[in-house]
Amino acid sequence: MLTIRLSGHEHFYPLCDVARLFTGSIPRVEDGEIHVDTDYDATIESKLREGKVSTLLTDGFAELTEAQRSITEQEDLPSSRECKRQLYVLLSRMLNKTFPWGALTGIRPTQVAREVSCEDDLTRIYGVREDKAKLAFATMRGEDEVLDTTNPDGLHIYIGIPFCPTRCAYCSFVAQEAPRKTKLLPSYVDAMLKEMDLVLPKIERPIETIYIGGGTPTVLDDELFARFIRGVFSHKEFSNLRELTVEAGRPDTITEDKLQALRVAGITRICINPQTLSDATLLRVGRKHTAEDFRNAFKLARSMGFDVINTDVITGLPGESSEEFCDSLKQLIELAPENITVHSLSKKRRADLSREDVLREQEEELSKMEKMLTFSSRALQEAGYKPYYLYKQKDTLGGHENVGYQKGNTSCVYNVAMMSDQRSVLSFGAGGMSKRVFAGEDGNPSHVRIERCPCIKDAIQYIENVEKMAAKKVLFFTENGE
Ligand code: SF4
Known part of the structure; x- marks a missing residue:
């Protein structure tokens, strides 16, 4: 002990x-x-x-x-x-x-990079490994370039659909399986549109970006999806946005009709996430789609004019070798999406393993993830991608990081606003977290004060209490916050 x-x-x-x-x-x-x-x-x-x-x-x-x-x-x-x-x-x-990020647990490395004067300080003070210190500084510069173009008083909108076609074995979100909830989906969409009707006219702040995420928003059927997108963009408050992004995460939910509904609404940014291009791993983690499904969805989106496509991959998927991961990433780079986000999987401990086996397994996993992340960083930067946002999840084995890379000037402003904790976020839908950021008196970005306003997680309770949720958010964004 x-x-x-x-x-x-x-x-x-x-x-x-x-x-x-x-x-x-x-x-x-x-x-x-x-x-x-x-x-x-x-x-x-x-x-x-x-x-x-x-x-x-x-x-x-x-x-x-x-x-x-x-x-x-x-x-x-x-x-x-x-x-x-x-x-x-x-x-x-x-x-x-030692660990790659040293003593930087529970804090964003880019925030600490802003506080120290050079990469060496991250290594000397916090024990951060040199390559990670470089990554933190490169990402901080990428984040700052994006933040400099945003309005400090601006608002970023998140709209959440917490349903997916099936549940992935590694999922740590609140997403529910949509096939079991088909009757609920139209009421859920109506509740979210009602929440927007009640909240948006009362918030007098410039809205800069919208991110429609989940779950998997494209899990809605063609007709409901088109109605949802029309309903969202009928709000005049959304008429002057600089960025609109939709997460179409699971390739098996993407259809030409849904992509058409997005194009009609003027959306050109989309996320299509293979997580891996190994069919054996996809099957093992319960994704119920193949690498070919991903390629077809990607080509379809490209042919329909989506000019910024993000693709997510995950290091440390169950049973996946580092060679399979590196091969997936190489194939992805060949497809040339504008953004590639590399996530590190947070591991659940297996209850049936002895402590010794757990520690041995952890050591093996750690060295495998190290290889994958080192390869990702090198291969992506050689292919012309730059890191532009970075965050760490508490429970990730070894405290590893998630990094968003961009090609050219294609970063997702919403992601930077959200992850940097420097901009306010208004969230619609069950389980969403709204966030209000108050600037510090000295103007130092590390001294901001953040208040949070959670929304009910359960979809049925959300539908039943949508007026209450709307009133709570209006108060949250209009009271002076002192
Ligand atoms: S697609 Fe994402 S949110 Fe949905 S079940 Fe899989 S990991 Fe969870």
Whole structure:
């Protein structure tokens, strides 16, 4: 058991993030202590006294010297981040392990890149590996180029359809299987259009982008999809947008009629996501479409005038080798989509494996994902793609990243606005999260204040409570927020 005793502070959650990164186990917070199941015993004290943080290994790992057991040297960081950084350094010494993003857990690397003066600082202070420090800086520059073109008071709209044709084995979203909910879909569309009718006229902010995502919005049948798109774009508030994007994620839901409905509404950006071009993997993860279905959907969209197509791939899909992943990516690069987004899969632990097997499996997976991500970054940059947004999910094995790459000047402004936490987002539909960003007094982008307004997740409850949800969002965006 690993025990972490906190004294003089309550930064439980940042420390839990670091403990989880090293152990792969979920920490428990009990009586002012953090406990993590491990196959070794150790006790660590994390102290904050008179503004000074120190971290000490008080028990276990007898082979470490006195100097190695204690961390007192301080970086000029907020105390929660300094506690986390020191714990990372101590656990690295104890377990002889480091991670590509070092102590950057639970925080966007591009945000931290904005705070330090150079790539070397990310490595020196936070233990970020050199190639990742370079990636963070390159992406920060890409993000800033996009943000500079947006209005700080502008609003970005998310419209969510949380239904999919089938559920992928690795899915961590709230999406439900549409075939089981066919009767619900028209009412769901009507509820969302009603929510827009009630909210949009009351919000006096310039709307810059719309992202229609999911789930899979194109899971609606041709007629309902066309009615939905017509309904959305009948709102005069959406008449002066700089960007419209629709997620048509599952190639098996794409038809000529749906693409035509999007073209009539003036939409030229679309996401078609193969995740992999290995049919064996697609079958294994329950995607119910083939690589050929993806190619056909891609060619159809191209022939109908969609001039920016994003395609997602995932590293670490169950049973997929690094060779299969690299081969998929090469094939994708040959198709020349304007955007390619590389996601890292967050792994669920298998309950039937022993702890030793879990750790061994994790080591193997980590080294496989390393190969895939290193290959992606090199191959995409050699093919002329540049990273323009980056985020990390907490539960991703090894704390790996998701990166959006663009060719030319084709970045998705919505994605940058959303992921950078620098712009406000108004979300329609069940499970959506609206976000209001307040600028800091000093104008420093790292000092913004963010308030969030969640929407009911369950589709039936959402339909029944749509007026309430609309009123809540109007209040959220119109009250002064002080
Ligand atoms: S397409 Fe995406 S949202 Fe839908 S089930 Fe698969 S992973 Fe989940």
